[in-house]
Amino acid sequence: MFLPKSSPLTIFNPEEADHEGALFFDTGISAGYPAPTEDFSHQHQHLSLDTELVRNRETTFYARVSGQSMIGAGLDDNDLLVIDRSLEPSNNKIAVCFLDGEFTVKRLKVDKDEMWLKPENPDYPIIKITSDNKFLIWGIVTNVIKKV
Incomplete structure (x- = not known):
């Protein structure tokens, strides 16, 4: 798996627990x-x-949130995301995307042939995806794990 050196996203593979839980x-x-x-x-x-939390073990990863752009969706800095790469992206899903050399987590907005990455914080701009972008939907967020 290719990860850029400057990626703010730390990705973990789930490990099989060797106990009953x-x-x-x-x-x-x-x-x-x-x-x-x-x-x-x-x-x-x-x-x-x-x-x-894990439906598809082979395609599920964990990643830690870095930043405040998704606080309105309940994703805070340092929360742990559960991401499933086997799920189909669709309108309104929260996705981890690779955009122009960096990972980001945003809500997908899809309308006909257009797509936007929508933050859940009004201090951040909506990003319109164009053919000029290097863009990949890396996976869909299924759960978030928080510390209290």
């Missing part, structure tokens, strides 16, 4: 009023984030 309590955690306490000791199972 973290404990998962499938009881629902209230985000409203606190729920009555329950005995959680018998209501857990194991959960693998690979199983939950």
